[in-house]
Amino acid sequence: MPAHPLPLASLRPLVTAKPETLWRTVFEQSHLGIVLIDPATDRIIDLNQRFADLAGRSRDALRGQDWMHLTHPDDLPLEIEHKTQLRQGQIPCFLRDKRYVHPDGTVVWVHVNETRVTVAEGEPPCFLAMVEDVTEQRQTRLALRAEREAAARYEQERALRQTQELLQMAERAAGAGAWDWDMRTERLNWSPALFQLFGLDPQHAQVNFDTWRALVHPDDLPGAELALEEAIRDRRPFVASYRIGLTSGEVRWIDAYGQVSYDASGEPVHFTGLCIDASLRHHTEAQIRQLNAELESKVEARTAELAQANAALHRLARHDVLTGLPNxxxxxxxxxxxxxxxxxxxxxxxxxxxxxxxxxxxxxxxxxxxxxxxxxxxxxxxxxxxxxxxxxxxxxxxxxxxxxxxxxxxxxxxxxxxxxxxxxxxxxxxxxxxxxxxxxxxxxxxxxxxxxxxxxxxxxxxxxxxxxxxxxxxxxxxxx
Structure with a gap:
């Protein structure tokens, strides 16, 4: 059965523990929900309107009620564990995120700072909880996570599509972006599409590894050459991503894939592969990184605002408004x-x-x-x-x-x-x-x-x- 609200007389020592005007101003006008809890019974002694709004109930309905009944069932085990530690003096306070369930089924995420305090000399201590609505903040984080997962799925799907396209191109012996290296004669052949991708005229350009090295960005060349060496030595597929600089000044990202074939004696004889323009993918990745950075910045800014608000409330709760002295x-x-x-x-x-x-x-x-x-x-x-x-x-x-x-x-x-x-x-x-x-x-x-x-x-x-x-x-x- 629900408990009856506590009589006002029993609340007055808590309210008058600090100057009345200061306490009530902080208590009633704070943007944070504030609630006092009886540590012996976990029943609500007093609360402000902001907390009632967060809990989705009226103040009269909440007074004297069990503080735990507002918490989402999935959050209760940790709540009970922390409350036991606080009650036994094992911890001075604890911070947590949890959910409140409104009577209409609405779920609100809140950040709770609960501590044991003595609000009036000679009175037993009670629990003081500061409650902040963090539903929007959590939604921002969920949106950020969803954006990252979507980006990861996009990359996986794109890689699959690229593989399928490469297989189709290989099966059709499409020369677009293809290259072949005869490792016995050191002869390197490029398809016309590969010349076009690298911004070269197949009628005039002489293609060899020096041609390729001259086009690859200096910062990416060591990694690309190492990938070539490891593919030959370790008999594994060649995969590399690097930038090239065209004579027009344009910079393109290249995704390169290749495979080495060996003769009966185990000697490498051919190295064939494909090059694909990956500039769009890298541009998309850059946009995603920028979006992630902006979302992270918003989360950090909101967190900083909450920290400043908590610091201001902490100071207000410990200073006398009239004299400016500590209270x-x-x-x-x-x-x-x-x-x-x-x-x-x-x-x-x-x-x-x-x-x-x-x-x-x-x-x-x-x-x-x-x-x-x-x-x-x-x-x-x-x-x-x-x-x-x-x-x-x-x-x-x-x-x-x-x-x-x-x-x-x-x-x-x-x-x-x-x-x-x-x-x-x-x-x-x-x-x-x-x-x-x-x-x-x-x-x-x-x-x-x-x-x-x-x-x-x-x-x-x-x-x-x-x-x-x-x-x-x-x-x-x-x-x-």
């Missing part, structure tokens, strides 16, 4: 990186939790536009004194997080005081004096996760607020 999601990722780096190097890092003092009063007295202006000014002040390796983010509301890698407590205190002074010394034109309170905490290799230092810094930020604001607190009150 809480990006901060949590950087904290995790620093924790792992510290455990390897044993070099500590410091965490500063910063809150704008009396920010509610600014909004109440001057309006939210001025409040936004104050947050932008504060973010600029916080960036100024920091090193390139330092990290500052808008952690939520009027709260900021600063991470100082490879920094001891004394150095962190100096930086924190510089930040406090920088904000205090840059009053807002409308709101006037703006101050911040700072809680400082040091990391420790014994800490199990990145939240430990953040929680300690947050507690000291609370102490700074309780102690009168506009100050830095780096020790717990009980420790002096």
């Amino acid at each position: 809480r999601l990006a901060a949590n990722e950087r904290l995790r990186e620093e924790l792992l780096r510290m455990k390897r190097s044993h070099l500590p890092y410091a965490v500063l939790m910063i809150d704008v003092d009396h920010f509610k009063r600014v909004n109440d007295q001057h309006g939210h536009a001025v409040g936004d202006q104050v947050l932008q000014r504060v973010s600029q002040c916080l960036r100024g004194p920091l090193r390139e390796s330092d990290f500052v983010s808008r952690f939520g509301g009027e709260e900021f997080l600063v991470l100082l890698p490879h920094t001891d407590e004394a150095g962190a205190c100096l930086v924190a005081e510089k930040l406090r002074q920088a904000v205090e010394n840059a009053p807002d034109p409308t709101a006037g004096l703006v101050t911040i309170s700072v809680g400082l905490a040091m990391s420790d290799p014994a800490q199990d996760d990145q939240d430990a230092a953040v929680q300690m810094a947050d507690a000291r930020l609370y102490s700074a607020k309780q102690g009168g604001r506009n100050r830095v607190v780096h020790r717990d009150p009980a420790n002096g």
Whole structure:
């Protein structure tokens, strides 16, 4: 039986894990389908309209439904295998192409990027999937493959036709394009048609191997002579393809075929063959290669566009629109990186939790536009004194997080005081004096996760607020 949609109250922590406006703007207006999945049940928690369109169903119909039931049956085994690996933590994410089947039987190819994320502090993780319609891209690739297969079939059919024509010409003893080499007398005979093919007058031209060598393109001559030698030595058919240059300046492609006959003692006595103008075939091949290159270029261009779109979405999902600073999601990722780096190097890092003092009063007295202006000014002040390796983010509301890698407590205190002074010394034109309170905490290799230092810094930020604001607190009150 289909599951009932999850109540809205259970979705709200996921939606409000990031600033509401940013999250909903990305979620609702993205050209990618976005869907959140319960990792325990594989049921859909939330989705945007783009995903509903890709799935061919309404959003209400999809909420609470099994994520797997959309997948084409032939794609399910790999889907289940990857999902098991993701659920067990064997892989951080996985990319795949698969098919969705609409209720009317329509099949849509999509590219899915699925990963495990924590969208709200204190909430269990869920699966986040980004879904892109790649039906047109796959059709382009299929068209390219069909074009190549058609070209291969064309060559096979053409070779068969040529063989049949050669046999018919040989049976009729047609002199068109034929040559005969008497290997005992070294006499070389050309048919009139072969003279015409090579652009020579049979009444005046003297035909010998030097005549032939002079007409063959220099780049192709070594290969053609080697094919002649191997046909005689190895007793196999002679096959060669080369260019000739006519006195008119025209370049023709020649396909040459021949066979050596031997006497009773095994000595070669005759070498006979045919030459065919293959210029049209080579021209067709060149057109096919050009078409293939154009199709490949289109595929590469589309792939690059998708990569750019994914990169832009990745940045949008990790940056605060108002201040331009990294957001809480990006901060949590950087904290995790620093924790792992510290455990390897044993070099500590410091965490500063910063809150704008009396920010509610600014909004109440001057309006939210001025409040936004104050947050932008504060973010600029916080960036100024920091090193390139330092990290500052808008952690939520009027709260900021600063991470100082490879920094001891004394150095962190100096930086924190510089930040406090920088904000205090840059009053807002409308709101006037703006101050911040700072809680400082040091990391420790014994800490199990990145939240430990953040929680300690947050507690000291609370102490700074309780102690009168506009100050830095780096020790717990009980420790002096």
